[in-house]
Amino acid sequence: MAQKKRKRKKSARSATWRRLAVRALLVIVLAPLVLMICYIPPIVHPVSTVMLRDLVLLRGFQRQWVDFDDISPALVQSVLMSEDGKYCFHNGVDWGAVNLVIDEALDGERPRGASTIPMQTVKNLFLWSNRSYVRKVLEIPLAMAADTIWSKRRLMEIYLNVAEWAPGIYGIEAAAQYYYNIPAARLTRRQSAYLAVTLPNPYLRHPRKPSRGMVRLAGLVERRALQSGAYIKCLYD
The missing domain is CATH 1.20.5 (Single alpha-helices involved in coiled-coils or other helix-helix interfaces)
Structure with missing residues (x-):
């Protein structure tokens, strides 16, 4: 009993x-x-979970929201070609890249990143920073939902305003002021390329003090940005 x-x-x-x-x-x-x-109305300025963490820990942060039309097209092109070249053509997830990562993992290879800009955006806004398979699984449906609910321009605007570009520096306007003392609207192609290659690791990369590898990557991004016409039509048409 x-x-x-x-x-x-x-x-x-x-x-x-x-x-x-x-x-x-x-x-x-x-x-x-x-x-x-x-977050659909443009007057709403979302904050990321990392910004909220900084507030809770009393660290503070810098972020100045800037509208999409007030961001240098060179910066938009550079980020798009560096982070997600198929941005205008997928539904939030690059399934070809995802399948390649899965195949590599099954073969025992170290998995590469397959995050699109929508996936990075929903991670910044709603999820946590530490890498995990659970987070990746959640990113996929949320990225597809974001791509459906928001326009491509609004999604890119939010991403560029919540991305971390240096410790405690969020959004492209704060980054442009922090690194170059100019507004985001006046960023040159070379400055934009350096900022784009800083995004994957803003704690170790510095666009004004680029390593040899950053110089090489920035040159590649700048060339791709110059040829990005067909890839950015969803943002400027």
């Missing part, structure tokens, strides 16, 4: 944990969808 009671208690606890897990998952998925709808 005592053993049966213990089994019932264990079963009840398991059921309780399952219900809590399901509710947590619903919150993680549904709350971002509600916020995405709230």
Whole structure:
């Protein structure tokens, strides 16, 4: 009899944990969808989870929101060609890149990144920074939802305003002022290329003190940006 009671208690606890897990998952998925709808109006300026962390830890941060039309097209082109060349053609996820990463993982190779700009945006806004397969799984449906709910211009505007460009420096306007003492609208092609290659690791890369590798990458990004006409039509047509 005592053993049966213990089994019932264990079963009840398991059921309780399952219900809590399901509710947590619903919150993680549904709350971002509600916020995405709230973020549609251009007068709304979203903040990232990392910005909120900095506030909670009393670190403070710099961020000056700037409208898409007030960002240098050279910067937009450079970031797009550096981070997500198929941005205008996919639904939030580059399935070809995702499948390649899965194949490499199955073959025992170190997986490469396959994050699109929508995936990076939803990660910045709604998820956590530490890499994990759980986060990647959540990024995919959220990125597809963001690509559906927001226009491509609005999505890019949000991304460029929440991305971290240096420790405590968020958004392209603050980054342009911090590194070059100019507004984002006046960034040159070379400055834009350096800022674009800084994005993957703003804690180790500095656009005004580029390493030899950064110089090489920036040159490649600058050349691609000059030839990006067909790739950015969803942003400027």
